Amino acid sequence: MTRHDPASAILAAADRTAAPPLAPDLARDGRPVAVVIGAGFGGLAAAVRLGVRGYRAVVLDRLDMPGGRGSCLLRGGYRFDLGPTIVTVPQVFEALWGLVGRRMAEDVDLRPLDPYYTIRWPDGSTFAACGDTERMRAEIARLSPGDVAGYDRFLADSEARYRIAYADLGRRPMHRLWETIRVLPDFARLRADRSSYGHAAVRFRDERLRMAMSFHPLFIGGDPFNVTSMYILVAHLEKAYGVHYAMGGTGALARAVAGLVAETGGEIRHEVTVDEILVRDGRARGVRLEGGEEIAADVVVSNADAGHTYRHLLRRVPKARWTDRRLRRSRWSSGLFVWHFGTRGTRAMWPDVGHHTILNGPRYRGLCEDIFIKGRLAEDMSLYLHRPTTTDPSAAPEGCDSFYCLAPVPHLGHDWPVDWGVEAARFKERMAAVLEREALPGFAERIVEEHVMTPADFGTRYLSPFGAGFSLEPRILQSAWFRPHNRSEEVRGLYLVGAGSHPGAGLPGVVGSAEVIDQLVPDPVPA
Numbered sequence: 143m144t145r146h147d148p149a150s151a152i153l154a155a156a157d158r159t160a161a162p163p164l165a166p167d168l169a170r171d172g173r174p175v176a177v178v179i180g181a182g183f184g185g186l187a188a189a190v191r192l193g194v195r196g197y198r199a200v201v202l203d204r205l206d207m208p209g210g211r212g213s214c215l216l217r218g219g220y221r222f223d224l225g226p227t228i229v230t231v232p233q234v235f236e237a238l239w240g241l242v243g244r245r246m247a248e249d250v251d252l253r254p255l256d257p258y259y260t261i262r263w264p265d266g267s268t269f270a271a272c273g274d275t276e277r278m279r280a281e282i283a284r285l286s287p288g289d290v291a292g293y294d295r296f297l298a299d300s301e302a303r304y305r306i307a308y309a310d311l312g313r314r315p316m317h318r319l320w321e322t323i324r325v326l327p328d329f330a331r332l333r334a335d336r337s338s339y340g341h342a343a344v345r346f347r348d349e350r351l352r353m354a355m356s357f358h359p360l361f362i363g364g365d366p367f368n369v370t371s372m373y374i375l376v377a378h379l380e381k382a383y384g385v386h387y388a389m390g391g392t393g394a395l396a397r398a399v400a401g402l403v404a405e406t407g408g409e410i411r412h413e414v415t416v417d418e419i420l421v422r423d424g425r426a427r428g429v430r431l432e433g434g435e436e437i438a439a440d441v442v443v444s445n446a447d448a449g450h451t452y453r454h455l456l457r458r459v460p461k462a463r464w465t466d467r468r469l470r471r472s473r474w475s476s477g478l479f480v481w482h483f484g485t486r487g488t489r490a491m492w493p494d495v496g497h498h499t500i501l502n503g504p505r506y507r508g509l510c511e512d513i514f515i516k517g518r519l520a521e522d523m524s525l526y527l528h529r530p531t532t533t534d535p536s537a538a539p540e541g542c543d544s545f546y547c548l549a550p551v552p553h554l555g556h557d558w559p560v561d562w563g564v565e566a567a568r569f570k571e572r573m574a575a576v577l578e579r580e581a582l583p584g585f586a587e588r589i590v591e592e593h594v595m596t597p598a599d600f601g602t603r604y605l606s607p608f609g610a611g612f613s614l615e616p617r618i619l620q621s622a623w624f625r626p627h628n629r630s631e632e633v634r635g636l637y638l639v640g641a642g643s644h645p646g647a648g649l650p651g652v653v654g655s656a657e658v659i660d661q662l663v664p665d666p667v668p669a
């Protein structure tokens with residue numbers, strides 16, 4: 143890689159003399175410094191891209207390992223992925239390896255899953271999703287023969303939305319209002335005003351299939367009854383790119399991307415929390431850590447939640463758009479209750495429980511309304527059950543299983559937030575009863591390790607506003623131009639990546655946001 147002159151085009155010499163001094167370990171080469179706050183997948187991908195461009199990326203994260211929500215927990219020989227488990231569109235990762243002239247397969251063992259996931263309903267019926275159109279048609283016909291033609295139309299609908307909302311808008315900056323206005327005719331033609339469920343209801347008569355084809359926004363904390371039908375694009379995304387698992391867990395994928403940061407001459411400092419972005423004359427100049435250390439930067443990239451960035455890290459900066467009031471009134475994604483547990487001697491048990499299982503409760507619409515609109519903790523629940531040991535036995539000691547069970551729950555910003563100090567034990571008991579009845583009879587007495595995360599933990603671990611699982615909800619009026627821009631509207635020299643910025647949550651989204659800022663951050667001035 144070429145070395146560059148310290149004088150960056152984006153930082154005038156006069157500003158530089160007044161900037162806080164570089165910490166000694168950062169002062170050893172002449173490249174312009176890009177400080178990245180947060181080692182989530184968005185932050186790591188940004189650091190790789192800026193490193194390749196000639197910046198010296200310095201990633202600062204409060205956790206003791208990379209990956210953010212994609213970090214993991216190791217206990218008693220069990221490994222628990224704390225967040226993402228489904229890797230789709232591996233090409234967005236492959237592109238990062240391409241930038242350093244290598245292939246991802248040299249570092250990451252990605253395994254395609256088949257089926258992708260299995261959905262179950264309380265009446266005992268099931269649906270196995272996969273990438274093969276004929277097998278999918280057969281699954282549809284098994285549940286509702288009259289809906290096969292609707293499925294074919296739905297697939298075409300999905301691809302059309304994929305082409306516009308993911309392949310085009312999702313890959314480029316959307317900070318100019320004109321860019322959003324320009325696509326309005328397409329959005330109108332594709333009925334973006336309809337909800338995901340609303341669109342599925344047009345194509346399918348069977349209520350189970352309506353659920354199976356519309357629930358995907360829940361994967362990124364959105365209400366299928368209110369999130370735009372553009373999100374049905376996921377059906378095409380999964381079909382075209384598959385559903386994969388990274389052997390060694392998502393943490394292994396995060397470590398591999400972190401390795402690329404080092405390869406491009408960047409560094410990651412763990413267990414440091416940024417307390418403030420330093421701003422002078424309307425431009426970001428660096429950051430101050432909790433404890434007082436200041437690090438000067440030519441460019442600051444925040445992979446911290448956009449809400450946390452504007453509300454806390456820029457607390458002293460007057461805001462034109464992302465005021466505290468606006469952030470409070472925005473719609474936030476759901477919270478998550480996640481129970482990680484390791485069971486002893488169970489590998490041969492529950493053979494019908496595969497890698498990914500969705501267990502529907504008795505209500506779909508009503509439960510979503512409780513979670514997203516009323517903000518109340520319902521008695522019933524729908525669950526996602528992760529059993530990585532079916533693909534990767536290294537997640538548990540021999541013959542044992544590692545699980546996580548996740549329920550979407552209200553975030554903590556509703557009028558009467560759930561007191562998880564009181565409710566967590568009760569909720570876990572109810573979750574255990576559902577698992578015992580619907581999927582894993584006898585599991586509870588075999589648990590040897592466990593760990594629970596509630597929205598309160600998302601608040602303390604990731605500094606996630608209102609303990610939301612996925613930042614701002616992906617409503618249409620909180621997407622594209624309406625979402626916090628990748629080039630900050632409030633401060634020059636500040637860029638945003640990750641779930642709270644464009645294009646949004648999910649691994650393809652946050653890694654894609656780094657691709658977007660790559661188009662926005664100016665080149666460092668070569669020597």
Ligand SMILES: Cc1cc2nc3c(=O)[nH]c(=O)nc-3n(C[C@H](O)[C@H](O)[C@H](O)COP(=O)(O)OP(=O)(O)OC[C@H]3O[C@@H](n4cnc5c(N)ncnc54)[C@H](O)[C@@H]3O)c2cc1C
Binds near residue numbers: 179211361603649652
């Ligand atoms: C339980 C769960 C399951 C999921 N499942 C999937 C899935 O299967 N597939 C998929 O594609 N997506 C999934 N997602 C979504 C996906 O994981 C996230 O959208 C994505 O990982 C978020 O990445 P990010 O770049 O926004 O950064 P984050 O992961 O949010 O990381 C940001 C990092 O910044 C740190 N930080 C914040 N503030 C500061 C500060 N002031 N100073 C220092 N550090 C700071 C945080 O601690 C964190 O480490 C899931 C999410 C969750 C929570």
